[in-house]
Amino acid sequence: MVEDRLTRSLDALGGVEDDIEKVEKEVELIRLSKLSPIYERRSRAISGVDGFWKVVLSQHSDFANYVRAADLKYVDCIKSIDIKWLCLENKNKDYRDVAISFEFEGIDGDFEAQVVTKYFTIEHDTSMFKYRGKRTEEDDLRDQELGFLTSKPCAIKWPKSYDGINPSLVSDKTSAKGKKDYRTGMKSFFSWFMWTGLKIGKEFSNGDGFANLLTDDIFPNSTKYYTEAQVDLEDENIDDEDISDGPIEMDSEESGSNGSSDETGTSSKKRKL
């Protein structure tokens, strides 16, 4: 009978997880529908702040990990970023399905002004993968349950200065130089627009990570990043590195017998594993 109890309890826990997930989805939908008009209002406000996205993107420590340093020239051309959650118009869509739009200013003779929208969809069918890279059966099981991000390739006009590495222009992909150029181009921000999520190892890498970074962090927190970028960087802990060599705090107890006996140390830090 004890056994039955455990079986029943584990089943119940599984059911609870299902219900929690359902609630989280419901709530996320409510959240997005309430935030959506506010984000539109924010977009209009942002358009009145020159260089807003340039400041946000160039100060975000993670953003730079996804693009080549050379891309930053064109990242600076981003005039606006907009994200639409597709579930707000179609309740059948996954709440993680989004359309991300970029408005680029042009650079004379090199880069055309344009507005580009890339659509992202959560899929569960792991037979869609065209190249599986190092995916394991377990990855499949996980993705079948939780879903994985995919996207349609989307047309973007590359800068002229990238002609040498633009993957659609590299005709000779067998020579060492051709290969190298092709691969360099694949690492560019512009190749992300071609990302599908179905060709592991054969396209812009970690394109879903980049999409999530934009959707879950940079877009919702853009005002915070904008203001943070204005903070005098000198007196702030910019990142972990700075914390590790920051000033060492002394326990006041040491400095003398004047400490009262119920002092328990001023250390506010705890151990990290």
Place this chain on the structure above:
Amino acid sequence: MVEDRLTRSLDALGGVEDDIEKVEKEVELIRLSKLSPIYERRSRAISGVDGFWKVVLSQHSDFANYVRAADLKYVDCIKSIDIKWLCLENKNKDYRDVAISFEFEGIDGDFEAQVVTKYFTIEHDTSMFKYRGKRTEEDDLRDQELGFLTSKPCAIKWPKSYDGINPSLVSDKTSAKGKKDYRTGMKSFFSWFMWTGLKIGKEFSNGDGFANLLTDDIFPNSTKYYTEAQVDLEDENIDDEDISDGPIEMDSEESGSNGSSDETGTSSKKRKL
């Protein structure tokens, strides 16, 4: 005129931030009210899984940072943990106000079985601090705006084995030994129940961090931590050490003609700079 536009835009951004915060609070309230009955159902399921909380708490790497290793003996006595959000009964409460309850099993001759509930309240009035430690005026401004966690001391019966370090029993707080015992006791899990949040440096340290860990992480994710603790096999990258130590990924272009020309490297992770 340009200035006017910028001023107006920045004002608007500020207004947007206020509205976002309002929405987030509203949504959090909805979320908690929907989750609350599910959590109750989960509690019943958990009671059918022997040692559930022991497994969760002893595998959670952060939990151990807040208590002394000796406390683990009594942490193992925790039969249930329950969290109630006070805003669900009184809309005027901050959504971060909670009551955290622990049900302890007893240990014969050492530790009494008991149920203990500790209440946490967000305050904004920084004049409440009795000891300010190293708090700055800037901390005050921040806490006045965002609020800070406080709590009422709550009675818990300490284990007999702790008589030597139980702060209420250490009568001599001036001798070296008395001081040391007192300070040791202050680091115990049991001293957290006395934490007020108003005596920086003079009570259990980082008591709000511990409360937040329970409220925002351990309690909502307890089933996940329970199953994670049953992992048969640890993978790569269990900690930072392994990441700094990962293989360097180089483009495989050199490795030969067998790679197809559109190979872009299998690295799914980006290196942090």
Place this chain on the structure above:
Amino acid sequence: MPTLEERLRSVLPNSAEFELLHLLSPSKETHPLVLQKAPVRTDQHVVKAQHFFALASSRKIFYALEIYVYITLNLASCEKLVFVSKADTNGYCDHAVSIKDVTRALIEYVSSISPEIYLERVIQIPERRKVDINAITQRTTTRRALRILKKRHEKNDECLARSPDDPYCRIVSPSSQWTCKISLFTRSEPQYLFAESSQNTTKHILPGNKLLKWWLSVIDDILVNVFTRNTRARLQIPGEETLITRKHISSLKGADWRVGDIFDGRPNDLAIYTIPLFPDDPKGRFLEQLVDEGRARKVSLSQFWVELQIQQEFRLGDTVSVIGVSGNIRPSLCQSVANGEIIRTDSRKIFNMVKSYITGEEYNNEEGPSDAYTNVTDFLHLRLDSSMVRIKGTKVPNKTSLRHQDSQGKNDFARTSEFQPHTLNVQLVRKKLKK
């Protein structure tokens, strides 16, 4: 063969009592230490494990040493590499302990352990192991894990019982012949394993050149004590003249000390295919930087050493060095491990938990070393049903050191022992109070 306890007893002061923690992490398969030009052959295995030692006296932890061991198995060869990662003291010891002798004894001990010990139970790299969909891994979702647990329970398995195929694999060493390498990187730092211990005024920090001398003497002793005569020993001081580097090794006892490294590269070889990658290692970080800068295919080994010295993380003017040993342990000294001298954790998580009771503490006052001791002792007792090993020293001080101690008092310990061999440990970073 001396046990670990015997080795330490003989270097610790007579009749003084100490306690030793010796943790060994589970072994796991990993990538080859040196980036391979061609795809890795399937018959090659590289297995990595970590040793962590801590020494306590009077219920205070005062010394710690972190060592990684890499076993590289090819069809016909077996190489064991001992990477001395970090060593540190904090000054909280009331006895005059020769940290140099302790460090030497511990590295000799680790060096002489047979490779088999690390191969009994190995976590395989994911791409190599057979996926058992009934095993719970870190990729398993909560709901599926609950179903697996239920199934196990219904089949009357214990929840924690391993599935019939033990997911750990046993890799059998191909032959009893094995080579042994030691590698370390010396650089002076205020603290490596004991955060804020530099604030303890009894802790004395050696400058880079003295530290190098200290380590050379340790390694030289090990070379003479446990290695065969034809063993190579190498010293490389990035950016330093060969002549000056040579001076450092001219008076050492080992037979084959030379300027250079043990990585078997020619000066014109690409550094990326020659320099091994160790955890948290400046050499490795520089290699990564070369990859990021797209120069990995251009920088030769000789250029690597020159440029390494210019790296930002090398403080100008302070000596850093790379020391290497490559050869064979004298067969009569190769040993297994004795019962009770190792605490082998089942998971790396538990290993890290125990270790962090030491490395996560703050050592600006005596509470740190004492809390670390208490927490480790309690954790071992409550969770691992074990304890630190008690060791009573037997070393009778000779006259010179007695006199030395008389004149220096307590500080003798600090003066002769404080040193910092390697790189800043990222795990020292504590969580700041979040408000």
